[in-house]
Structure formats: structure tokens, C-alpha cells
Amino acid sequence: MSKRVGIVTGCGKGIGLAIVKNLLSKNEDNYIIGISKSINLELKDLEKFYGERFLFIKSKIDDTEKINKIIDGINQKYGLINFVICNAGIRSRLSISESSLDIYRNVLEINTISNINIAKKFISISLENRVASNILFVSSIVGSRGFDQLSTYAVSKSALEGFMRSAAVEYAKYKIQLNCLAPGFIESSYSESFKQNKKDLYDWTIQQTPMGRWGKCEEIADVASFMISEQNSYMTGTTIYSDGGWTAK
Ligand SMILES: NC(=O)c1ccc[n+]([C@@H]2O[C@H](COP(=O)([O-])OP(=O)(O)OC[C@H]3O[C@@H](n4cnc5c(N)ncnc54)[C@H](OP(=O)(O)O)[C@@H]3O)[C@@H](O)[C@H]2O)c1
Helix, strand or coil, X not given: CXXXXXXXECCCCHHHHHHHHHHHHHCCCEEEEEEEXXXXXXXXXXXXXXXXXXXXXXXXXXXXXXXXXXXXXXXXXXXXXXXXXXXXXXXXXXXXXXXXXXXXXXXXXXXHHHHHHHHXXXXXXXXXXXXXXXXXXXXXXXXXXXXXXXXXXXXXXXXXXHHHHHHHHHHHHHCEEEEEEEECCEECCCHHHHHHHCHHHHHHHHHHXXXXXXXXXXXXXXXXXXXXXXXXXXXXXXXXEECXXXXXX
């Protein structure tokens, strides 16, 4: 296999960090650029351990001008970028009456518009250079199912899935694949406080999940790793669920 260069956003913790570790440890041809809001010890250790195969760049994805410059810089430094995993995202848990329009705008700006910006930039580079490429958005089961107090998040993820399907159809002929990966409830950075402070809700999520447990970040990383791999050569415009059976009900 030959060198593959990929970007992973929101790589500081949770699912994004697990994806970066998976890609670096399971395939030595992967060169990964992680973009996230802040640096931490684990990221510094990964830089030391993997040397030129892992580079961390500190940036918010909603700083769209900076992100565009970063992607141009990566393209110049590494040669062409093969895949982008748009994982960074935020959540807001409030009723509709408590959610101001500014909260809807803010969640939409980070979870949707910022990712559309990254996809547009990456698509234009792929078209210019006439190369095949692969974009994976991390969505959520909330993108396609109704949940109490998650309407802002639902708007952002369902819009992202809508963009993904249209872009997949528009760019399939240029060998640009776009898909979404929609996790169910996953043991990421918020899970401990969720279990302690929202015990009833946590118990409800366990009852509602046919597998009877939350998923692990590593389980999501394994699916993501396949979805951006060269083995995934015919899937585009699809949302794949990794949710312990939640959406099968
Ligand atoms: N965990 C779940 O149950 C679950 C379920 C379905 C979908 N998802 C989706 O999976 C993705 C990852 O979730 P997670 O639970 O792993 O989240 P997480 O543990 O909160 O980690 C999110 C990462 O993204 C970074 N980030 C947040 N906002 C950013 C921004 N504006 N620009 C750049 N980086 C930013 C954070 O930076 P810092 O390290 O500086 O905080 C952090 O490293 C999200 O899109 C989420 O919606 C999660």
C-alpha cells in the first residue's frame, strides 16, 4: 500500500482521539494531521511516538479562514490529502423553549457550517488535482431520531446528513465519496458526568439500547477507519449506524 494522508478534526479526546490512534497504530502508511481546539499531553505523546506520521494543529473548526489556510498548508507539505474525518462537534441539552435562536445558530455553525466549509475546501482541492478522495462526517442517531431536549443538536446533524447526500450525488462522478457515521451513546469525555448527574436518563439509554450498553470510542474508530480506507470503494451518500441496535427498533 502507498502513503495515505488524512485530517481528523476534534482529535483531542473521545471519538476523535480514538480514531487518530486507530489510524496510526493499525496502518503504518497513514499520515495523520489532527486539528482540535486545544493541545494536551496525549497528543504531545502521539507526536513524539509517531514522529512525522502525526502532526497536531491547534484551531477551532469554526474559524473557517484559518482552517482553509491550514488545509492549503497541509496540501503543500504532504502532497495530496486522501481523506478527511470531520469529527469535531458540540452538544446542547435544552428544551426547545429554553433554546434561543443564538444557541441553534451556534450549534449549527460548529456542527454543520464548519464541516461544510472543510468539505468544500477539500472537494475543490480534489477536483483541481483530479484525485479520488473520501470525506467522513461524524453524525449521530439524533440526526434521524427524535429525542427530548436535543433539538439544536438534531437540527445540526440532520442538516449535515442532508448536505452529505447531495454532495455525494454531485461529486460521485469525480470519485469523491462522502458518508456519515452515526454513533449511538458512546463512552467519550462526557459519559462519566452523564452517568453521575443524569442517572435516570443514563438508565433509560441502557434500557433503550438492544445491546444493553454504551459503545466504546474504539468501536466507532474501527468503523471510521474502514469507511475512509481504500477497501471502502463503493459506498457513498450513506449513513452508517454504530449504535448497539438503537435505530433498528
Ligand atoms: N459520544 C457520543 O455519545 C456521541 C454520539 C453520537 C455522535 N457523537 C459525535 O461524535 C463526535 C465526537 O464526540 P465526542 O463525544 O468524542 O466529543 P468530545 O469527547 O467532547 O470531544 C470533542 C473533541 O472536539 C474538539 N472540539 C470541540 N469543538 C471544537 C471546535 N469548534 N473546533 C475544533 N475542535 C473542537 C474538542 O476539543 P477540546 O479537547 O479542546 O475540548 C474535543 O477534542 C461529535 O461530532 C459528536 O456529535 C458523539
